[in-house]
Amino acid sequence: MTMSTAQAQRQHVQTILNALEGPGTDEDAVIQRSWRRCIDRFGLDPAAPSPPRYVPDRTLREHQDQADALLQVARAGVEQLYRQVRPLDYVVLLTDARGIAVQFLGDRHAQREHQRTGLYLGADWSEEHAGTCAVGTCIQERVPLTCHHSDHFSAHHIRLTCTAAPVFDPHGQLLAVLDISAYRSPESKASQTFALQVVKHYARMIEDAYFLQRYGGRHILCLDRSREFVQINRRYLLALEEDGTLVAANTAGRKLLRHHELPLAGPGEARSFRAWNVQDLLDAEIGEVLDSHRYGEDRVRAFRTHRHHELHFATLLEPRRRRVARDDAPRRDASLAPLEALADDDPAMRDTLTRAARLRNEPINLLVVGETGTGKERMARALHESSRRRDKPFVAINCAAMPESLIESELFGHEPGSFTGARSKGMKGLIAQADGGTLFLDEIGDMPLQLQTRLLRVLAEQEVLPIGASRPIKVDLRVVAATHRDLRGLIDLGRFREDLFYRLNGASLRLPPLRERADQGYLIRRLFEELQAERGDRRVRLRGDAMSALLAYPWPGNIRELHNALRFALATCEGDEIVVGDLPEECVSGHLAHPAARSPAAAETGQARPGRGEDPLEEALRRHRWNISAVARELGLSRPTIYRRMKRLGIIPPNQQTST
Numbered sequence: 001m002t003m004s005t006a007q008a009q010r011q012h013v014q015t016i017l018n019a020l021e022g023p024g025t026d027e028d029a030v031i032q033r034s035w036r037r038c039i040d041r042f043g044l045d046p047a048a049p050s051p052p053r054y055v056p057d058r059t060l061r062e063h064q065d066q067a068d069a070l071l072q073v074a075r076a077g078v079e080q081l082y083r084q085v086r087p088l089d090y091v092v093l094l095t096d097a098r099g100i101a102v103q104f105l106g107d108r109h110a111q112r113e114h115q116r117t118g119l120y121l122g123a124d125w126s127e128e129h130a131g132t133c134a135v136g137t138c139i140q141e142r143v144p145l146t147c148h149h150s151d152h153f154s155a156h157h158i159r160l161t162c163t164a165a166p167v168f169d170p171h172g173q174l175l176a177v178l179d180i181s182a183y184r185s186p187e188s189k190a191s192q193t194f195a196l197q198v199v200k201h202y203a204r205m206i207e208d209a210y211f212l213q214r215y216g217g218r219h220i221l222c223l224d225r226s227r228e229f230v231q232i233n234r235r236y237l238l239a240l241e242e243d244g245t246l247v248a249a250n251t252a253g254r255k256l257l258r259h260h261e262l263p264l265a266g267p268g269e270a271r272s273f274r275a276w277n278v279q280d281l282l283d284a285e286i287g288e289v290l291d292s293h294r295y296g297e298d299r300v301r302a303f304r305t306h307r308h309h310e311l312h313f314a315t316l317l318e319p320r321r322r323r324v325a326r327d328d329a330p331r332r333d334a335s336l337a338p339l340e341a342l343a344d345d346d347p348a349m350r351d352t353l354t355r356a357a358r359l360r361n362e363p364i365n366l367l368v369v370g371e372t373g374t375g376k377e378r379m380a381r382a383l384h385e386s387s388r389r390r391d392k393p394f395v396a397i398n399c400a401a402m403p404e405s406l407i408e409s410e411l412f413g414h415e416p417g418s419f420t421g422a423r424s425k426g427m428k429g430l431i432a433q434a435d436g437g438t439l440f441l442d443e444i445g446d447m448p449l450q451l452q453t454r455l456l457r458v459l460a461e462q463e464v465l466p467i468g469a470s471r472p473i474k475v476d477l478r479v480v481a482a483t484h485r486d487l488r489g490l491i492d493l494g495r496f497r498e499d500l501f502y503r504l505n506g507a508s509l510r511l512p513p514l515r516e517r518a519d520q521g522y523l524i525r526r527l528f529e530e531l532q533a534e535r536g537d538r539r540v541r542l543r544g545d546a547m548s549a550l551l552a553y554p555w556p557g558n559i560r561e562l563h564n565a566l567r568f569a570l571a572t573c574e575g576d577e578i579v580v581g582d583l584p585e586e587c588v589s590g591h592l593a594h595p596a597a598r599s600p601a602a603a604e605t606g607q608a609r610p611g612r613g614e615d616p617l618e619e620a621l622r623r624h625r626w627n628i629s630a631v632a633r634e635l636g637l638s639r640p641t642i643y644r645r646m647k648r649l650g651i652i653p654p655n656q657q658t659s660t
Ligand SMILES: Nc1ncnc2c1ncn2[C@@H]1O[C@H](COP(=O)(O)OP(=O)(O)OP(=O)(O)O)[C@@H](O)[C@H]1O
Pocket: 341, 342, 343, 370, 371, 372, 373, 374, 375, 376, 377, 378, 379, 442, 443, 482, 484, 523, 526, 527, 559, 560, 563
């Protein structure tokens, strides 16, 4: 017969008391020390009920703010770890050095259970409150450990298995704790051996990513005992000044220094690094260490250590140069700025932009292809603004949006009184208006066949014949056409003229979907700045958790959808920062889908926080007299999104409120 939970808990309390009274058992020394601390220092009682403690909303935000730099760097690692352990029903927590969970990844369908057990955002896992547990005990002992079932001090937690590893900053101060936890696991603690290795591995990766980010401006010497692995493993990292003075080291690097009798002061170790030079460690001249030209063809160089004559292999990461143009750098062509602003460092965009820069003044028409919302019109404008035509008009026409009956006269213009309904004065068509400049034809695949024929003539002859006119007008045009359709497919179906296709496609420029772009962070920051400038208010900040959620979303609607999401968040956020909970729900994908800055109770019931002022969404609704479509249009969102958000914020239209 299996033991009931109550029996198990009673037995657990007895075990702890026996262990602490007796001469010591074969229990884990780390766990035993922790049990003793729980009783002697923190005055905890193993039998007392100890539900998880959550810090209030505001406090959680403060903790997240302080951990912001780390959260940004750790994001990819934490998510990768979660993907690895999710099939085994683990959740991932990242806590700060005080034990407050500042990031959480878990199955959102089990949210209630997560919250009940304390495996959730905002939970306080310090030993002082939670008793012996992986995070709290890791903070006290500064070592990776598993706290399995009845290792936990509190009987409340004995179903859990938790494994945690510390993340240290480059001076050896504890920065954070990485933890994976599960409710269901085999009885034996040995079942978690592999979990411990995985968590240690990711904690080290996060720590090293943080190190490289923080000391990217210095020389970083990477050492390893293996020549083959030094580039991959980068086990020991040392940040150095130009003269070889040691500035910082990762955890393994600090161990290496101690091992070579270059001691560092105390657990904090701050500033003591500078007492040492890399020459105290390696038997080499500074020039040999810091001049990468002296490294081998494989970019590796072997050194012996002074003290123990150990052979180490080194690679050198040179300081990141600042992006400002240096005097000796070749002068950049300022007219390229509009194109360059479209992307940061994305390989596909780099190719497209190099091509665009080369073609911007060529006398050929261009076809811009890409999914909807990828910025095709933006690209066309940037081409225009970086070309010699920039002082002439840029005329944009959406071939899909214009009614077929109007498109002909809009494009070609007409003579006075040339057809019923025509303006008596006549009208200059859009094509003629673009004379000397750029004509942008969006959704070219939607242009009716008959107009395609006329457009072809315009392009071939470089002249336009207004409706009802007898003589054509000469035009000097550069046409940039855009489409998200497969024009060749349309040609096969007989819906697009092949000769027009060749006329338009002097060269094509492909825009990658947003989800594939490596410069998403840049785009988010840039759009955000543009929107703030538009609003004339630059106070609002985009917090790290919101940024992480935006980076994790696949953006089926591409940059347009991102633009709308940011606009929505800016219009509806409370206070002067945007957090995950301010983003439209559909953008907050999978495991990140919880309003980060809310107390779990409020998040659970979906209720608005008491005591807040009127929500900006509510304000917009009032302004539009509860016309959902109008509000949706203003905020650039779908109606279902507005309804969902109203529901979440507990906003009820007046006609649906029941009077009490
Ligand atoms: N590189 C960029 N930087 C900043 N904003 C951009 C960029 N590219 C596009 N945008 C913004 O994204 C939105 C969509 O861009 P755009 O209209 O150019 O896309 P599109 O591909 O032409 O869309 P569609 O296929 O629907 O016509 C616009 O609000 C635009 O301002």
